[in-house]
Amino acid sequence: MLNREAAVRILAYLDIADLARCSQVCRNWKMLTQSSMLWAKLDLHRTNKVLSDRLAMRFIQRARPFLQHLNLRQCSRIGRLTFLGISSCKNLQDLNLSECPSVDDESIKIITGGCLILLYLNLSHTSVTNHSFRHLARHCHFLQFLSVAYSRQFSDRAFGYLANGRGCRKLTHLDISGCTQLTPVGFDAIADAFRDLEILVMDDINNLSDKHMHNLCKRMTHLKQISMWSSARRLSGYAFRQMTSLTKLTTVKFDSNKLITDEHLRLICRSCSEICHLSIPDCISVTDMCMKHIGTLKHLRVLNVADCLLISDTGIKFLTEGACQY
Known part of the structure; x- marks a missing residue:
């Protein structure tokens, strides 16, 4: 016979409908289903x-x-x-x-x-x-x-x-x-x-522009994670330069931007050295040189550069030679 604590822990895996059925089995089971832990x-x-x-x-x-x-x-x-x-x-x-x-x-x-x-x-x-x-x-x-x-x-x-x-x-x-x-x-x-x-998620805002980003980057200096999936297409180099003021960033996610360049990534990597997750797929203007800058991120654990067509094996070599290999 299971003790009460073990039985309650098992019942905790059930959904509300099954829990209601269990309460109808017998008096002991009904008492178990009334445990505060389950509710x-x-x-x-x-x-x-x-x-x-x-x-x-x-x-x-x-x-x-x-x-x-x-x-x-x-x-x-x-x-x-x-x-x-x-x-x-x-x-x-x-x-x-x-x-x-x-x-x-x-x-x-x-x-x-x-x-x-x-x-x-x-x-x-x-x-x-x-x-x-x-x-x-x-x-x-x-x-x-x-x-x-x-x-x-x-x-x-x-x-x-x-x-x-x-x-x-x-x-x-x-x-x-x-x-x-x-x-x-x-x-x-x-x-x-x-x-x-600390965390700002603004995915699927297709009208996001540099004006939207200006004061966010200027005032929200405690941001650690920013996500802009399907939102960054209209951002120019100005917005990415503004992101350099977010020095506590650890996670950056955006995609499909044609205007971000190796120089913008250099500035971001230099200012935001705590980045551990960087996802920038389908940014077609970045080249192998950006991987050298990304390689300086000592805490990098996740990198997504899918469909960045100008990045070749040379860029991967630059990355592996950088500090992030540790």
């Missing part, structure tokens, strides 16, 4: 097709005293009852509402009014507008991770609310991928609001 993390994404608003509320109310992590991704049938249930979870730290069509300004108002210690909030692919950012600025003082990727109902003014409010000052990770509605004014507000940001 600290609630993943309802796997049941998103059958999960109703009332059923979600019942699960959340059951887990309420212990709940710290809640995943409702793609749960299309949840509504006001669920959001009221979430707001009563005072210990909730991690909330994923990605791709929930019912998430709007009113639901964010309800949730943020009750969940005051949120650290992680995923609002990607939702209908939040500027008003939701007002609620974040008012209540989310401890938020560290925020994703509004592919949410296109808010404007530049949204980040102005965060810059002027008291909330989100501890943010270290921001994902604005696909938010093509943001102009350089919005990027200026981001730079003002999150001076201590």
